[in-house]
Amino acid sequence: MNFIQQLSKAEQLNDSMLCVGLDPEPGKFPGAWKGDAGRIYDFCAAIVDATKDLVSAFKPQIAYFAAHRAEDQLERLMAHIKRVAPGVPVILDAKRGDIGSTAEQYAKEAFERYQADAVTVSPFMGFDSVEPYLRYPDKGVILLCRTSNAGGNDWQMQRLADVPGQPRLFEHLAHLAQTQWNKNGQLGLVVGATYPEEIARVRELAPSLPLLIPGVGAQGGDAAATVKAGWRAGGPIIVNSSRAVLYAGASLEDFASAARRAAQATREQLQTARG
Numbered sequence: 001m002n003f004i005q006q007l008s009k010a011e012q013l014n015d016s017m018l019c020v021g022l023d024p025e026p027g028k029f030p031g032a033w034k035g036d037a038g039r040i041y042d043f044c045a046a047i048v049d050a051t052k053d054l055v056s057a058f059k060p061q062i063a064y065f066a067a068h069r070a071e072d073q074l075e076r077l078m079a080h081i082k083r084v085a086p087g088v089p090v091i092l093d094a095k096r097g098d099i100g101s102t103a104e105q106y107a108k109e110a111f112e113r114y115q116a117d118a119v120t121v122s123p124f125m126g127f128d129s130v131e132p133y134l135r136y137p138d139k140g141v142i143l144l145c146r147t148s149n150a151g152g153n154d155w156q157m158q159r160l161a162d163v164p165g166q167p168r169l170f171e172h173l174a175h176l177a178q179t180q181w182n183k184n185g186q187l188g189l190v191v192g193a194t195y196p197e198e199i200a201r202v203r204e205l206a207p208s209l210p211l212l213i214p215g216v217g218a219q220g221g222d223a224a225a226t227v228k229a230g231w232r233a234g235g236p237i238i239v240n241s242s243r244a245v246l247y248a249g250a251s252l253e254d255f256a257s258a259a260r261r262a263a264q265a266t267r268e269q270l271q272t273a274r275g
């Protein structure tokens with residue numbers, strides 16, 4: 001089964017478009033775990049166990065593990081997710097981007113070392129920096145397109161004078177990802193929930209691609225506006241929330257159930273908006 005099929009199955013299984021982002025910050029851990037990087041696995045595994053029937057995907061962000069020399073805990077976490085939630089695909093958020101020979105190593109890291117089902121990639125260096133990931137035909141490759149941060153304006157909103165119609169950079173990328181770059185139907189796009197108008201524009205240009213939409217919760221994006229702009233039959237959305245779920249509770253006894261309640265509330269908002 002490829003990533004797109006896995007995603008669609010998980011969406012149906014859990015009746016959900018929510019992705020819980022696994023961005024562990026030891027300084028925010030509950031109770032006696034606070035500050036203990038040795039608890040990264042335990043913290044994330046508890047969140048996975050508490051939310052695995054509410055999500056269509058999980059998204060661990062690699063920097064939160066690497067910064068604490070906790071790659072071994074990420075490997076254990078990936079294996080844990082496969083074990084307890086085999087129907088839920090895992091997107092490794094790595095945002096890599098480099099020349100082909102180096103991209104080959106990044107692809108190997110994501111898909112062979114960590115066994116991710118999909119990975120986020122920066123397309124800034126062009127198609128030959130994306131192509132090595134496409135050699136894993138069952139895996140998803142999700143390209144940054146219109147990111148949730150304000151600085152995305154610096155590049156992504158600029159018009160390309162040399163391309164017919166002078167599209168904005170993110171528009172041109174959405175078109176390429178829907179058409180000539182999408183050799184094996186593996187591509188998806190990242191579009192921030194903080195920019196619903198641009199979500200709608202990307203959906204217009206890329207009607208069938210899965211859109212990974214971070215920015216609800218801590219960044220203030222509107223869940224209902226996100227669904228309205230991005231969801232279409234045959235055009236899935238994966239709406240990520242990290243901090244608002246992970247740190248919903250502050251005590252060791254209650255953090256996992258608080259995370260579950262937060263995930264449940266966001267999932268319901270999304271499903272209600274879809275109608």
Ligand SMILES: O=C(O)c1cc(=O)[nH]c(=O)n1[C@@H]1O[C@H](COP(=O)(O)O)[C@@H](O)[C@H]1O
Pocket residue numbers: 021023061093095120146147148149190191192214215216217218219240241242243244
């Ligand atoms: O690729 C991403 O996941 C991503 C793209 C983007 O444009 N904005 C964005 O916030 N993200 C990631 O999505 C997560 C958002 O976390 P919260 O703001 O805590 O929900 C973080 O892991 C970010 O690295």
